[in-house]
Amino acid sequence: MFKHLFTSMNEMLDEVAVYYKAAAGVHKQELEEKLHMLKTMSDTFIEEWLLFEEKLACFYRDQQPAAALTDGMKTELGDVRTAEFVRGQGYYKLMMFSEAIREFTVLVREQPDFTLARLYLAMSFLQKGDISDSYGHFIFLSQCTHNHQIKAISCSAMGCIQMHEQNVDKASEYFNLAFQSDPSSVEPLLEMGLCSEKKGQLDFYW
Template identity: 55%
Template structure:
């Protein structure tokens, strides 16, 4: 259903983009109205989806359903037990929709209310990184690596810091962080793979999470 809807919306947008540059003034007004309608449809879809996420999350909390992971196990559950509220779920929704400014606002407010909510800090750091603000992202990952007792989260932070160093072409420092990530959480395969790619390609590495990722 959603594929069909967004497929049609994308087709309309594509056609509008093709027509707009050479359109007459009156035609441009018509196309602008079409764009406005598409934007309204998109906003409504996002809002309805976020409301659904909040409703689902509330039901899960009320019925003490900790996760919908396969097997019922959530590897990071101790980090957000009792903390994952509607604000956090909304931030997750924004992040999944690549609305990173809105995600930063939500997770930033979450951390003002709950400074020790480490999973929210991971999402905040990732949101900054997705926006290309590596310095701000690095600050949060470094803070988290010093703060958390959760080895999985610490490994994720080291891995992220290594990847940021790769973006800066600091290969030696990146390899140091990847080694730290692997020693912190040997069950995580991704940091070791990153280490091999980084050392072989001298910085030609795409950012990746560790194998254990924050859940929704």
């Protein structure tokens, strides 16, 4: 549904515009290629996240009350049937991110370990362009979740944010953490030729 990891790219464009004033030839081409790379990464990660979210939601709905889920996993997935979650999810899919933030903030305040709700909250902040708020939740998720896919998604999102901030070393670190949690989470990077696997680690070409 979403083509961009960030709803607003104005800050990034303004930052690049500063370099454009003095850039020429190869330098300008490099800036253009970098923007294209970031956009492609953002598009791909949000698409992968939405596919995962739909699959997880379908799985949870199909489970019986007596399903053999661990207590920790039950807490993390929470109850997706609550009014707040349903409303928040609906707002998110309608791109009404301020309203989604309101609903998921209530859920996370009442159930701090409800990581699926926190993931929605982090993504809502990110889509609104509130990088700082989203980053804090992604850090919490990456450190506290027992779900490998949620951890990988969080690390991948932080990697994209660090790329947005031009911190390529930190971005590489987060993408490697995502790779360790769930190798499939960074397949888009491999497919785009931005990195390769080498002895269980990612070797980046930027």
